[in-house]
Amino acid sequence: xxxxxxxxxxxxxxxxxxxxxxxPHYGAxxxxxxxxxxxxxxxxxxxxxxxxxxxxxxxxxxxxxxxTMFETSVVFTAGxxxxxxxxxxxxxxxxxxxxxxxxxxxxFRIIVGTTSRLLIAPIxxxxxxxxxxxxxxxxxxxxxxxxxxxxxxLLSVARNLGESLTRxxxxxxxxxxxxxxxxxxxxxLLCLLLGHHFLDYRALQHVLPGVGPEMARSHGILxxxxxxxxTVSSIMFAIYANLxxxxxxxxxx
Amino acid sequence: xxxxxxxxxxxxxxxxxxxGFFDPFHLSLGLVSCALVTxxxxxxxxxxxxxxxRLVRQGWRLAGYLCWLLWQIVLSNIHLFKLSLxxxxxxxxxxxxFRTGLKSDFAKFLLANxxxxxPGTITVKILGDVFYVHAISAEAAAxxxxxxxxxxxxxxxxxxxAREAEA
Amino acid sequence: MIxxxxxxxxxxxxxAAVVSLRLRDLLAASVVFGIYSFLMxxxxxxxxxxxxxxxxxxxxxxxxxxxxxxxxxxxxxxSSD
Amino acid sequence: MHFxxxxxxxxxxxxxxxxxxMLGLHAxxxxxxxxxxxxxxSIFSTAIILFYVSIGxxxxxxxxxxxxxxxxxxIPVIEHELALEASHDPTKIDFRRYxxxxxxxxxxxxxxxxxxxxxxxxxVTQRIYRDYDSIEEDEILAKIAAAPSRQTDD
Numbered sequence: 001x002x003x004x005x006x007x008x009x010x011x012x013x014x015x016x017x018x019x020x021x022x023x024p025h026y027g028a029x030x031x032x033x034x035x036x037x038x039x040x041x042x043x044x045x046x047x048x049x050x051x052x053x054x055x056x057x058x059x060x061x062x063x064x065x066x067x068t069m070f071e072t073s074v075v076f077t078a079g080x081x082x083x084x085x086x087x088x089x090x091x092x093x094x095x096x097x098x099x100x101x102x103x104x105x106x107x108f109r110i111i112v113g114t115t116s117r118l119l120i121a122p123i124x125x126x127x128x129x130x131x132x133x134x135x136x137x138x139x140x141x142x143x144x145x146x147x148x149x150x151x152x153x154l155l156s157v158a159r160n161l162g163e164s165l166t167r168x169x170x171x172x173x174x175x176x177x178x179x180x181x182x183x184x185x186x187x188x189l190l191c192l193l194l195g196h197h198f199l200d201y202r203a204l205q206h207v208l209p210g211v212g213p214e215m216a217r218s219h220g221i222l223x224x225x226x227x228x229x230x231t232v233s234s235i236m237f238a239i240y241a242n243l244x245x246x247x248x249x250x251x252x253x
Numbered sequence: 254x255x256x257x258x259x260x261x262x263x264x265x266x267x268x269x270x271x272x273g274f275f276d277p278f279h280l281s282l283g284l285v286s287c288a289l290v291t292x293x294x295x296x297x298x299x300x301x302x303x304x305x306x307r308l309v310r311q312g313w314r315l316a317g318y319l320c321w322l323l324w325q326i327v328l329s330n331i332h333l334f335k336l337s338l339x340x341x342x343x344x345x346x347x348x349x350x351f352r353t354g355l356k357s358d359f360a361k362f363l364l365a366n367x368x369x370x371x372p373g374t375i376t377v378k379i380l381g382d383v384f385y386v387h388a389i390s391a392e393a394a395a396x397x398x399x400x401x402x403x404x405x406x407x408x409x410x411x412x413x414x415a416r417e418a419e420a
Numbered sequence: 421m422i423x424x425x426x427x428x429x430x431x432x433x434x435x436a437a438v439v440s441l442r443l444r445d446l447l448a449a450s451v452v453f454g455i456y457s458f459l460m461x462x463x464x465x466x467x468x469x470x471x472x473x474x475x476x477x478x479x480x481x482x483x484x485x486x487x488x489x490x491x492x493x494x495x496x497x498x499s500s501d
Numbered sequence: 502m503h504f505x506x507x508x509x510x511x512x513x514x515x516x517x518x519x520x521x522x523m524l525g526l527h528a529x530x531x532x533x534x535x536x537x538x539x540x541x542x543s544i545f546s547t548a549i550i551l552f553y554v555s556i557g558x559x560x561x562x563x564x565x566x567x568x569x570x571x572x573x574x575x576i577p578v579i580e581h582e583l584a585l586e587a588s589h590d591p592t593k594i595d596f597r598r599y600x601x602x603x604x605x606x607x608x609x610x611x612x613x614x615x616x617x618x619x620x621x622x623x624x625v626t627q628r629i630y631r632d633y634d635s636i637e638e639d640e641i642l643a644k645i646a647a648a649p650s651r652q653t654d655d
Contacts, residue, residue, distance in 0.1 A: 006527065009527045010523075012523070013523040016519045016522070017516065020512045020516065021512065025512075026511075026515075027559060029597050033557065033604070034557070034559050034601050039603050042602050043599050044594045045591050047594075048588055053581070054577070054578045055577040055602040056577055057471075059602050059603060059605075064606060067606075067607070074614050078620060078621050081624070082620055086624045086627060086628055110361050110362050110379050111376065113358075117297045118297075118298065121260065121264060121294045121298050122267060124289075124294060125286060125287065126271070128290065129272060130474075132283075133272065133274070136274070138474050138578070139474060140471070142609060142613045146482075149483065153486055157486070235617070236616075239487065239624075240483075240486065240487065243490040244490035244494070246494045246631065430517045434521060437521055441540065446537075450536075453543065453544075456547075467554055467600070468574055468575060469554045469604075469608075470576045470578075472554055475612045480612065480616070484543065484615075484616045484619050487616070488540070488623065491536065491623040495536075495627060496635075496636060500534060501533055
């Protein structure tokens with residue numbers, strides 16, 4: 001088995017390395033990927049179409065909105081899958097921790113606990129800043145959502161899981177996760193109902209007062225990113241809460 | 254309520270520093286974000302129940318303390334610089350153990366982090382009232398004579414320094 | 421492209437990957453995997469992919485290492501290979 | 502030496518990506534510990550993401566007046582001064598000055614989905630540990646062989 005595995009890996013690697021010699025040089029501006037019409041269109045029209053300087057955001061939420069919508073639902077599905085696999089109600093039958101990992105005493109409570117307590121609110125504000133300024137600077141729904149989730153993770157590592165579960169209780173995990181996906185799909189559906197294509201945010205100019213088609217696209221992108229952030233943050237915390245307690249949601253690390 | 258207002262103001266100042274956009278759209282996004290964060294976790298920023306007036310006074314004194322701390326950091330940097338260029342015999346790492354009179358978690362946290370941020374000394378752990386501090390030389394250990402603790406106790410009115418060096 | 425910088429990070433990346441796969445202590449392997457993710461994030465920032473680097477900094481170095489540590493804590497720390 | 506100059510040095514990056522990918526694949530196949538297998542899976546996927554992102558790198562060619570490889574395509578965010586003009590006239594933007602945004606978008610979502618997948622894998626690992634009290638592949642297989650009925654209960 002070991003030999004066979006090594007052999008398979010070496011054959012695969014040799015084939016890939018053989019293919020490498022036909023690649024364009026690293027960073028070539030005239031490589032097929034960079035010369036093509038698609039990146040050119042995305043780069044040149046992001047300001048004209050949506051008034052968003054960050055081409056990555058426009059591509060993520062507008063030009064390739066379908067892709068992102070289903071990626072968001074994949075994250076949601078992963079959360080549901082972990083619930084189905086791991087969650088137990090009532091105690092675990094044979095629960096024991098390896099001794100080497102048991103944390104004794106609480107000598108780190110004051111320093112680590114207080115520091116992270118003071119840091120939670122700025123971290124969450126930073127996450128919302130990243131979410132709201134994804135149009136102008138790096139960032140967006142995925143990054144903002146992960147950082148909000150990480151602030152809850154920090155709270156459960158530095159204090160305890162119960163404290164973050166009182167802020168984001170278990171029955172909210174999947175409500176919020178589904179809400180995010182529904183916000184995304186709902187904005188798409190709204191465009192459909194207003195007579196445009198699915199996820200064609202230009203339609204939103206009929207419901208948002210005083211905006212042109214470009215700003216309607218910009219606001220549509222923001223709405224979609226908010227949906228992504230809600231799903232990602234709640235599912236990240238749901239995954240951690242299940243993993244760190246073996247599905248019991250009681251004590252945590 | 255006053256706490257929420259205070260944390261909202263602080264968070265909004267932080268937002269303005271981060272954002273750099275002052276058009277109505279981004280400002281309203283900032284207001285919504287700060288309101289959300291205040292709603293989620295303002296109770297984590299200020300846990301105690303000190304009256305607001307006193308809190309502002311403490312904040313003022315804390316600013317003064319931080320200036321003093323900055324000066325201490327400069328001094329101990331110079332000490333460490335001399336130590337690293339001079340005779341290596343003076344480097345004698347040791348763990349100093351002392352008992353503090355500070356009661357609240359925040360005061361202990363402030364003392365521990367002030368000790369750590371000053372070059373040459375590191376708070377290893379806190380067990381109850383007992384601090385375990387690693388110091389790099391005799392002079393750095395002598396710096397832990399309680400001056401810092403008295404200043405921290407002076408910030409918070411209900412704290413009293415009381416210490417007896419043990420080893 | 422600062423190719424010296426690039427090459428250094430790529431070599432460190434290889435070292436981190438090998439170490440994380442060789443270590444028998446799973447907790448240490450998870451932490452080294454966090455280092456690997458962080459190096460990856462540096463490489464992406466250097467390739468002008470700031471959004472990807474940002475995501476990796478939040479996800480790879482923070483969240484996924486924590487997921488692994490949580491699992492190691494709940495199962496066992498020793499690995500046979 | 503000729504071979505080295507011709508086929509390896511210009512493609513140095515790609516060689517390292519393939520080697521990292523091989524490490525991950527090898528760990529997935531050969532390692533017996535399930536968490537090691539998952540670390541291998543993550544290394545494998547990040548190697549592929551790295552390859553994709555590196556395709557989007559753009560050195561700017563001759564456009565910035567330098568030789569290829571000396572200049573660097575900047576991040577795909579349009580500068581503030583240029584942005585206002587570009588909203589009316591897209592041809593103001595020279596797209597070769599920026600890195601290709603498309604691989605960035607695809608890989609950004611792949612990273613987040615990757616961590617969700619890793620979470621599912623770790624959950625399966627914990628579930629296996631709950632049932633078989635081990636995360637070593639050979640021990641689990643031995644336990645399944647010793648007590649075939651365990652597969653059906655629970």
